[in-house]
Amino acid sequence: MLLFDTFDYWFEVYFLQGEKKLLIVEGLSASYGPVKALRGVTMSVDRSKITAVLGANGAGKTTLLRTLSGLVKAIDGSASIDGLHFENKNPEDIARMGISHVPEGRGVVQEMTVDENLRLGAIWKKDFDIKSKLNWVYELFPPLLPRSAKAAFTLSGGERQMLAVGRALMSEPKALLLDEPSLGLAPLVTAGIMSLLRKLCDDQGLAVLLVEQNARSALSVADEAVVLSLGEVVVSDKASAIKEDAALRHHYLGF
Numbered sequence: 001m002l003l004f005d006t007f008d009y010w011f012e013v014y015f016l017q018g019e020k021k022l023l024i025v026e027g028l029s030a031s032y033g034p035v036k037a038l039r040g041v042t043m044s045v046d047r048s049k050i051t052a053v054l055g056a057n058g059a060g061k062t063t064l065l066r067t068l069s070g071l072v073k074a075i076d077g078s079a080s081i082d083g084l085h086f087e088n089k090n091p092e093d094i095a096r097m098g099i100s101h102v103p104e105g106r107g108v109v110q111e112m113t114v115d116e117n118l119r120l121g122a123i124w125k126k127d128f129d130i131k132s133k134l135n136w137v138y139e140l141f142p143p144l145l146p147r148s149a150k151a152a153f154t155l156s157g158g159e160r161q162m163l164a165v166g167r168a169l170m171s172e173p174k175a176l177l178l179d180e181p182s183l184g185l186a187p188l189v190t191a192g193i194m195s196l197l198r199k200l201c202d203d204q205g206l207a208v209l210l211v212e213q214n215a216r217s218a219l220s221v222a223d224e225a226v227v228l229s230l231g232e233v234v235v236s237d238k239a240s241a242i243k244e245d246a247a248l249r250h251h252y253l254g255f
């Protein structure tokens with residue numbers, strides 16, 4: 001009996017856990033000139049899960065996302081998706097490997113129409129039915145459809161965030177990196193977008209890496225969380241465990 005228990009344990013650790021892991025980051029470091037913004041970050045992101053990245057101003061959250069999407073070069077460490085290394089590849093190659101980044105401030109092209117912005121999300125895809133993907137995004141975000149021919153700058157903040165997320169989903173990512181999606185939005189709008197992403201996690205195995213300044217709300221939607229301080233991982237655990245750790249919350253998350 002003991003033999004089988006032991007076998008089950010190692011099967012779980014090596015096979016099932018390994019299958020769940022989509023993104024694996026090991027010892028990742030990045031700098032802006034003399035400023036060391038990431039110091040040996042090790043973490044992982046599971047398929048079908050929302051993983052929050054939390055920490056005070058300047059902790060390195062945005063730099064982590066920018067390094068994972070190729071906008072900032074890593075000076076050390078590695079990152080892989082589905083077992084394929086992508087550290088220091090260029091942003092386009094990283095996008096092709098299945099990583100989509102929604103930067104802080106949404107990053108949509110204001111003068112372009114909603115439709116053009118969405119098409120940009122799949123610009124490098126080949127042999128791709130762009131029309132059916134567009135229809136799918138419009139079904140996910142119905143407020144965008146009647147505005148498809150309008151310039152992005154005419155949209156409300158919430159609609160612009162829907163456009164940014166919709167554009168990122170156009171490339172059929174395995175992992176979606178979201179930087180401060182709640183910034184400047186009504187809580188109800190953010191909740192709507194998050195519940196939609198949860199459904200994509202459940203239905204399609206999407207993995208979401210969510211950077212949030214508002215740790216309380218991020219912990220209420222995330223499955224897992226990583227807390228950064230001065231570019232280092234302080235803890236990574238289930239979001240529920242971090243929520244219950246009052247000392248950790250007071251010290252690093254400010255609530």
Ligand SMILES: Nc1ncnc2c1ncn2[C@@H]1O[C@H](COP(=O)(O)OP(=O)(O)OP(=O)(O)O)[C@@H](O)[C@H]1O
Binds near residue numbers: 058060213
């Ligand atoms: N473009 C840059 N040039 C120089 N230093 C930078 C630059 N961007 C960020 N930094 C520095 O890198 C460190 C990490 O910043 P980062 O923006 O990644 O943190 P953050 O946790 O996202 O903070 P915030 O929530 O304020 O955006 C900070 O010390 C910051 O001052």
